[in-house]
Amino acid sequence: MTQPTILLALPSAHARVDEVRNSSLELITLARSLGRVDVVTMGAPSTEVLALLGLYDVEAVHQAALPTAVPEEQQRVTSNLAAVMVAAARKVHADVLLLPNGFAFKEIGAVAALRLKAGLVTDAAGVRWDAPGVLHVAKRVFGGTWDTVAEVRTDPAVVTVQANTVVAEPVGVGVGGVGVGAGGAGIPRVEALLVDLPPCAVTVKSREVSRKDEGRPDLEEASVVVAGGRGVNGDFGPVEELADVLGGAVGATRDAVFEGWFDRYIGQTGVTVAPAVYVAAGISGMPHHVSGITGSGQILAVNNDSDAPIFEMSDFGVVGDLAAVLPQAAETIRAWRAGREG
Amino acid sequence: MRVLVLVKYVPEITSDRVMDSGRLVRDPAVGLMNELDEHAVEAALQLVEALPDEDARESSQIIALTVAPSTGDMAIKKAYQMGAERGIRVTDDAFAGLDYHGTAAVLAAAVRRLGSDDEGPIDVVLCGLTALDGLGSVIPAMLAEELGWPQLTHSRAVALGADGRSLNTTRETEESVEELTAPLPAVVSVTDAANEPRMPNFKRIMAARTKAVEEWSAADVEPFLEDFAPRVSVVDAAVHPPRVAGDVVVDRGEGGTVLANYLIEKGLV
Numbered sequence: 075m076t077q078p079t080i081l082l083a084l085p086s087a088h089a090r091v092d093e094v095r096n097s098s099l100e101l102i103t104l105a106r107s108l109g110r111v112d113v114v115t116m117g118a119p120s121t122e123v124l125a126l127l128g129l130y131d132v133e134a135v136h137q138a139a140l141p142t143a144v145p146e147e148q149q150r151v152t153s154n155l156a157a158v159m160v161a162a163a164r165k166v167h168a169d170v171l172l173l174p175n176g177f178a179f180k181e182i183g184a185v186a187a188l189r190l191k192a193g194l195v196t197d198a199a200g201v202r203w204d205a206p207g208v209l210h211v212a213k214r215v216f217g218g219t220w221d222t223v224a225e226v227r228t229d230p231a232v233v234t235v236q237a238n239t240v241v242a243e244p245v246g247v248g249v250g251g252v253g254v255g256a257g258g259a260g261i262p263r264v265e266a267l268l269v270d271l272p273p274c275a276v277t278v279k280s281r282e283v284s285r286k287d288e289g290r291p292d293l294e295e296a297s298v299v300v301a302g303g304r305g306v307n308g309d310f311g312p313v314e315e316l317a318d319v320l321g322g323a324v325g326a327t328r329d330a331v332f333e334g335w336f337d338r339y340i341g342q343t344g345v346t347v348a349p350a351v352y353v354a355a356g357i358s359g360m361p362h363h364v365s366g367i368t369g370s371g372q373i374l375a376v377n378n379d380s381d382a383p384i385f386e387m388s389d390f391g392v393v394g395d396l397a398a399v400l401p402q403a404a405e406t407i408r409a410w411r412a413g414r415e416g
Numbered sequence: 417m418r419v420l421v422l423v424k425y426v427p428e429i430t431s432d433r434v435m436d437s438g439r440l441v442r443d444p445a446v447g448l449m450n451e452l453d454e455h456a457v458e459a460a461l462q463l464v465e466a467l468p469d470e471d472a473r474e475s476s477q478i479i480a481l482t483v484a485p486s487t488g489d490m491a492i493k494k495a496y497q498m499g500a501e502r503g504i505r506v507t508d509d510a511f512a513g514l515d516y517h518g519t520a521a522v523l524a525a526a527v528r529r530l531g532s533d534d535e536g537p538i539d540v541v542l543c544g545l546t547a548l549d550g551l552g553s554v555i556p557a558m559l560a561e562e563l564g565w566p567q568l569t570h571s572r573a574v575a576l577g578a579d580g581r582s583l584n585t586t587r588e589t590e591e592s593v594e595e596l597t598a599p600l601p602a603v604v605s606v607t608d609a610a611n612e613p614r615m616p617n618f619k620r621i622m623a624a625r626t627k628a629v630e631e632w633s634a635a636d637v638e639p640f641l642e643d644f645a646p647r648v649s650v651v652d653a654a655v656h657p658p659r660v661a662g663d664v665v666v667d668r669g670e671g672g673t674v675l676a677n678y679l680i681e682k683g684l685v
């Protein structure tokens with residue numbers, strides 16, 4: 075078998091692709107372990123983006139060229155984005171399509187898989203070739219209680235991959251030193267990808283891009299998450315302070331979001347996270363919530379009830395008032411850093 | 417209006433789930449209807465109740481459908497309790513262990529069969545955003561694709577258009593909030609923010625006890641079924657080692673410092 079071709083979607087919030095999310099770099103790193111890597115974009119990549127993709131050994135960027143009559147917000151309808159993936163997969167004879175694991179991308183992958191008659195696996199926590207043409211995909215299921223391996227023999231296979239599954243690494247790290255892209259393919263070439271859109275019955279009347287948490291990493295991708303629950307009692311200040319000291323993202327439980335204290339929640343009907351450190355503050359640890367955090371490295375809990383279920387799954391816990399414990403923790407870390415520097 | 421609601425029986429989320437040969441074994445003693453499906457049934461009821469024309473309301477039909485072994489009846493019964501009129505369970509050994517594509521194909525066949533009877537076409541298929549046991553959240557989109565219908569998924573609001581032949585929804589994902597519209601028939605999935613599922617009243621609970629569930633086998637949907645052979649197979653399944661509770665300290669004024677030191681010592685800062 076010749077070297078397999080791995081195709082992946084490079085999401086961008088805007089028409090022009092001027093940033094590459096860390097989750098995309100992880101996906102590229104994973105893709106590289108499976109074969110040669112091509113990416114699909116909806117807009118023109120900037121010079122900086124191309125240089126970065128080169129360091130990660132991306133061969134080619136396929137920039138979708140949609141019929142000009144299709145308005146911008148209409149391009150993002152699931153059916154149309156799936157058409158883009160299908161066109162790219164056919165063009166490069168892709169063996170595997172990799173997509174991020176968000177709700178929107180899962181649907182795009184699912185529709186593309188049907189059109190390509192491809193096997194689909196979502197929520198992957200690992201992907202490898204078991205034999206040429208036989209893909210093995212690892213995933214955690216049922217709230218993190220079981221590990222399964224799914225086998226896909228279709229050509230292509232479609233897989234959506236959880237964030238933090240691999241560590242993003244440019245080519246040459248550990249061999250030729252960081253940053254120089256030793257052995258990298260240089261700047262990837264950009265090719266136009268002509269896409270014929272099938273008729274689409276869904277009309278977008280308006281579209282508003284969700285506000286990102288300014289200055290903080292994306293919740294789905296962050297390596298540190300500090301989350302608050304009902305126990306914050308309306309004040310997310312201590313949660314945000316500790317998150318910022320740790321360079322992490324802020325999360326919440328559904329109850330805290332329904333109270334209007336924060337905008338995005340973690341759990342079965344919310345975001346799934348898998349950071350290296352997860353701090354649960356004023357969170358009881360109900361199954362709906364914790365099934366969204368089981369992939370985390372270290373789970374730390376602060377709760378004033380020593381019987382709170384969250385302690386049963388925590389690596390370390392403090393029984394106390396979060397309004398006192400979190401600011402003190404933040405202050406201690408700041409002092410420790412200052413001590414090291416001076 | 418004819419509305420089909422997809423429902424699923426799932427193990428109680430706190431119960432230990434057992435797998436055998438790569439499949440989930442469902443224990444009828446611990447389980448319930450997938451909670452998000454209650455929001456789908458509620459959305460169906462509200463769509464019908466909002467019809468301006470009384471005859472249209474009277475002639476409307478809400479059907480609950482599940483592809484499942486006999487435990488699936490628990491989900492249908494719950495839909496009856498809330499107000500569904502008809503319930504169908506599709507069961508066949510040939511349909512055990514379906515993958516995503518197979519599930520979508522069988523559901524599509526059932527929709528086609530219902531649409532071909534003499535009670536009129538199906539106008540809307542409603543489902544919960546995701547089943548809480550599998551969490552794929554891709555079935556609604558795949559069913560729409562199989563049927564060639566528009567998909568209005570992740571809806572936190574659903575309403576019939578003024579023309580009575582279209583649906584307007586608010587779709588919320590991690591990327592954006594969109595106002596969408598599409599002509600009927602369409603597949604809609606709802607989030608738990610879409611509505612507050614009603615509590616069944618005593619009369620309905622009693623009626624649901626004795627109300628039968630129609631059973632369809634593969635032969636019943638076969639004329640409408642295209643390729644449903646699995647494209648993915650589970651080759652290995654093992655219990656993930658449970659997390660072991662670590663140290664818990666009681667804050668006596670230094671809890672924050674202890675927490676910070678834990679992070680520092682582990683090299684996590």
Ligand SMILES: Cc1cc2nc3c(=O)[nH]c(=O)nc-3n(C[C@H](O)[C@H](O)[C@H](O)COP(=O)(O)OP(=O)(O)OC[C@H]3O[C@@H](n4cnc5c(N)ncnc54)[C@H](O)[C@@H]3O)c2cc1C
Nearest residue numbers: 303304305327328341342343344356358362363378379396
């Ligand atoms: C269909 C469905 C889907 C759901 N999906 C999700 C989901 O995706 N994500 C999600 O999070 N939830 C979800 N839920 C809700 C979930 O079941 C729980 O109700 C929720 O997670 C509880 O949130 P909480 O821990 O913030 O609140 P609580 O359970 O009320 O816990 C608050 C905790 O704060 C502690 N506390 C109080 N004051 C203080 C203080 N000063 N200092 C320290 N600790 C304090 C208390 O001891 C308590 O343990 C879902 C529910 C349903 C029915």
